[in-house]
Amino acid sequence: MFKKILYPTDFSDVSKKALASILALKTNEAQEVVVMHVIDSRNLDAMAQYVPADLLRTQEALEKIAREEAQAIADELEKKGFTVKIRIEEGIPSRNILEAEEDEGVSSIVIGSHGVSNIKEIFLGSVSEKVIRKAKSPVIVIKR
Amino acid sequence: MFKKILYPTDFSDVSKKALASILALKTNEAQEVVVMHVIDSRNLDAMAQYVPADLLRTQEALEKIAREEAQAIADELEKKGFTVKIRIEEGIPSRNILEAEEDEGVSSIVIGSHGVSNIKEIFLGSVSEKVIRKAKSPVIVIKR
Numbered sequence: 001m002f003k004k005i006l007y008p009t010d011f012s013d014v015s016k017k018a019l020a021s022i023l024a025l026k027t028n029e030a031q032e033v034v035v036m037h038v039i040d041s042r043n044l045d046a047m048a049q050y051v052p053a054d055l056l057r058t059q060e061a062l063e064k065i066a067r068e069e070a071q072a073i074a075d076e077l078e079k080k081g082f083t084v085k086i087r088i089e090e091g092i093p094s095r096n097i098l099e100a101e102e103d104e105g106v107s108s109i110v111i112g113s114h115g116v117s118n119i120k121e122i123f124l125g126s127v128s129e130k131v132i133r134k135a136k137s138p139v140i141v142i143k144r
Numbered sequence: 145m146f147k148k149i150l151y152p153t154d155f156s157d158v159s160k161k162a163l164a165s166i167l168a169l170k171t172n173e174a175q176e177v178v179v180m181h182v183i184d185s186r187n188l189d190a191m192a193q194y195v196p197a198d199l200l201r202t203q204e205a206l207e208k209i210a211r212e213e214a215q216a217i218a219d220e221l222e223k224k225g226f227t228v229k230i231r232i233e234e235g236i237p238s239r240n241i242l243e244a245e246e247d248e249g250v251s252s253i254v255i256g257s258h259g260v261s262n263i264k265e266i267f268l269g270s271v272s273e274k275v276i277r278k279a280k281s282p283v284i285v286i287k288r
Contacts, residue, residue: 001165021145021282113276132257132276132285138165139285141276 001138002030006106008097008131009037011069014112018142019073022110023080032083034104035073037066038093063088094130101135110140145282146174150250152241152275153181155213158256162286163217166254167224176227178248179217181210182237207232238274245279254284 002025009015022033039062066088074084085104089096101109113128132139146169153159166177183206210232218228229248233240245253257272276283 001168024145129273129277132273136287138287141283141285143280143282 001108003107004032004034004104005030006034006036006097006101006104006109006137007073008093008100008109008111008127009035009070009073010093010112010127011037011066012112012114014114014142014144016112017144018110018112018140019076021140021142022082023076026080026082030082032085033077034085034087034100034106035070035077036087036089036097036100037070038096039063039066039088039090040093041090042092044090059090063090093127094134097127097131098134101137106137108138108140109135110142112142112144114144145252147251148176148178148248149174150178150180150241150245150248150253150281151217152237152244152253152255152271153179153214153217154237154256154271155181155210156256156258158258158286158288160256161288162254162256162284163220165284165286166226167220170224170226174226176229177221178229178231178244178250179214179221180231180233180241180244181214182240183207183210183232183234184237185234186236188234203234207234237271238278241271241275242278245281250281252282252284253279254286256286256288258288 005022007018007022009019022030039059044059067086070086070088074086077084087100109131111128111131128141132141149166151162151166153163166174183203188203211230214230214232218230221228231244241253253275255272255275272285276285
């Protein structure tokens with residue numbers, strides 16, 4: 001179940017808690033982790049309505065930050081002996097995560113699940129709910 | 145994460161797949177499993193409208209079958225070295241499962257999730273969805 005783990009992260013606290021669970025799995029059969037972050041293209045589109053001139057730069061800036069954050073996670077996992085692959089993509093988070101599940105042939109998905117105490121969390125929570133509903137592999141859901 | 149696992153089962157194929165995942169966890173830190181089955185009291189109530197005279201017997205029969213099925217699961221887990229506790233309850237499945245999570249102080253919940261290809265599965269699927277949404281521990285969701 002833990003040979004190749006897909007770890008989608010929005011770099012939130014609950015995603016970090018999910019990372020801690022993956023780190024704790026080492027010494028078992030866990031070997032490879034795909035660290036994935038999806039920049040929501042719908043957010044970019046929404047921003048474009050207000051700041052069209054800055055869009056490209058914003059997108060690049062978001063991607064740069066995401067790469068740095070994902071690299072820090074990869075370093076931590078590699079230190080524990082995992083093989084790591086980073087995927088930074090722009091798209092619809094749940095859709096891209098389910099595509100990555102297929103592409104990568106992962107054996108499980110470890111995902112943090114937000115509660116529903118504010119609007120952002122209602123939205124973010126729904127990413128994990130869609131992934132849980134449609135994934136084919138086992139999904140390990142880490143709660144806040 | 146796997147020291148004490150709550151394993152709610154409806155004895156379906158996907159629940160059996162979830163059991164296989166638990167069995168595969170042995171040799172790691174996995175130690176104790178609470179095998180739980182909840183007889184849905186709403187089904188009993190619905191039946192009572194049609195077959196009132198047979199209700200008590202039906203309920204007893206359901207409980208007897210559930211105990212036998214749960215015991216077979218317990219035997220399999222014990223053979224692998226797990227400590228096992230059986231809980232057969234009557235109530236609202238998701239509510240009783242979340243109460244057991246608290247009572248037993250489990251470190252995770254391993255649950256099978258049905259797809260939604262028929263009415264029964266829409267209903268059963270919703271048990272796991274409620275558990276995933278409200279549980280505090282990590283939930284390992286095994287898909288069909």
